[in-house]
Amino acid sequence: MVSSPDLEKILKNPSLIFNKSCKSLCWFLQCTWSTPRRWLNLQEYQSKKLMQESGVAVQRFYVADSASEAQEAAKRLDAKEIVLKAQILAGGRGKGVFDSGLKGGVHLTKDPVVVGELAKQMLGFNLTTKQTPKDGVKVNTVMVAEALDISRETYFAILMDRAYNGPVMVGSPQGGMDIEEVAASTPELIFKETIDIIEGLQEEQALRMASNLGFKGSLQRQAADQIKRLYDLFLKVDATQVEINPLGETPEGQVVCFDAKINFDDNAEFRQKAVFAMDDMTESDPTEMEAAKWDLKYIGLDGNIACFVNGAGLAMATCDIIDLHGGKPANFLDLGGGVKERQVYEAFKLLSADPKLLICHVIGNQWTPVLAPGI
Numbered sequence: 001m002v003s004s005p006d007l008e009k010i011l012k013n014p015s016l017i018f019n020k021s022c023k024s025l026c027w028f029l030q031c032t033w034s035t036p037r038r039w040l041n042l043q044e045y046q047s048k049k050l051m052q053e054s055g056v057a058v059q060r061f062y063v064a065d066s067a068s069e070a071q072e073a074a075k076r077l078d079a080k081e082i083v084l085k086a087q088i089l090a091g092g093r094g095k096g097v098f099d100s101g102l103k104g105g106v107h108l109t110k111d112p113v114v115v116g117e118l119a120k121q122m123l124g125f126n127l128t129t130k131q132t133p134k135d136g137v138k139v140n141t142v143m144v145a146e147a148l149d150i151s152r153e154t155y156f157a158i159l160m161d162r163a164y165n166g167p168v169m170v171g172s173p174q175g176g177m178d179i180e181e182v183a184a185s186t187p188e189l190i191f192k193e194t195i196d197i198i199e200g201l202q203e204e205q206a207l208r209m210a211s212n213l214g215f216k217g218s219l220q221r222q223a224a225d226q227i228k229r230l231y232d233l234f235l236k237v238d239a240t241q242v243e244i245n246p247l248g249e250t251p252e253g254q255v256v257c258f259d260a261k262i263n264f265d266d267n268a269e270f271r272q273k274a275v276f277a278m279d280d281m282t283e284s285d286p287t288e289m290e291a292a293k294w295d296l297k298y299i300g301l302d303g304n305i306a307c308f309v310n311g312a313g314l315a316m317a318t319c320d321i322i323d324l325h326g327g328k329p330a331n332f333l334d335l336g337g338g339v340k341e342r343q344v345y346e347a348f349k350l351l352s353a354d355p356k357l358l359i360c361h362v363i364g365n366q367w368t369p370v371l372a373p374g375i
Helices: 004-012 014-018 023-032 044-053 067-077 112-120 179-185 203-212 218-236 266-271 286-293 312-324 341-352 368-374
Strands: 061-064 082-086 106-109 126-128 142-146 152-161 166-172 191-194 239-249 255-257 260-264 297-300 305-309 331-334 359-363
Touching: 044 061, 044 218, 044 260, 061 067, 067 082, 067 112, 067 142, 082 112, 106 112, 152 218, 166 203, 166 218, 191 203, 203 218, 218 239, 218 255, 286 297, 286 341, 305 312, 305 341, 312 331, 331 341
Parallel strands: 305 331, 305 359
Antiparallel strands: 061 142, 082 106, 082 142, 152 166, 152 239, 166 191, 239 255, 239 260, 297 331
């Protein structure tokens, strides 16, 4: 978890979190939010199902893994317009390209037959976006949903903040776009509200946040109700973050959560078995998955100098020093303070399997008795 002073600094100046030139902060966020286990990954439809079960307003939808199922789902929706979405964990689907030749992983249509035709060009094919590997990611599932018009888009999130020993709501009336752009250009449009973990979310807090998001009249009350339901979901599933972008307003006067991202506390897996059973590991990096099996924190990078370190802070500093002197780290690998010989052995196996490595940089603090036998 992020330390209190640093997270407080970020919340006071949100643009810090998105400053790509701030390498140390980027490393800090990547590494200190990690746990010894890999994070749980859910597809969009899975997150929406969890929200639906908590009474959060989402679009009506079905899931299909064949073109015929997608077409049938579109008929069952009986909607004025249908949106078909390829289900992968990467962002940027709308501007992605399939190796079938189809452009875009998100399509709108009013014809169920067209849904089936589009699904044929999605399912079983790789979709490449700005966030996927070069060869893209294979699409095995599509979501067929009711398309709703959005008259206004806002941003809303709940995340854990150690500085306040509990959750914090973060919102902006400028949603539907990269929130980092809002934070950088108009930080005054980022609002935060701390929640007492004992007392819970208060009615006046929900109404105040709804007002800050720009909802007026009866829509303010409706938005506040959705915020309270999202907070209930946040607690119910042991989330560390629930992000809605956009939390939208329709011309018909509905407040709807159109897209969601949920992060979970991996330490709560023992009481969230149903949620963790939905984990989609098909798109995970095999090396990161193997590292997680041995409680190793591993993040692959583009360089050729391997970093083999015990302690996240030391690992971040090592990567920064390598970069400062013109080198490029090949990975971030933190073995942790209580490392065992077998973990050292497995870590070296992972690193030695990388063909681009020229050198392995080992650094630690008084751990030679464990390191030497492991090697």
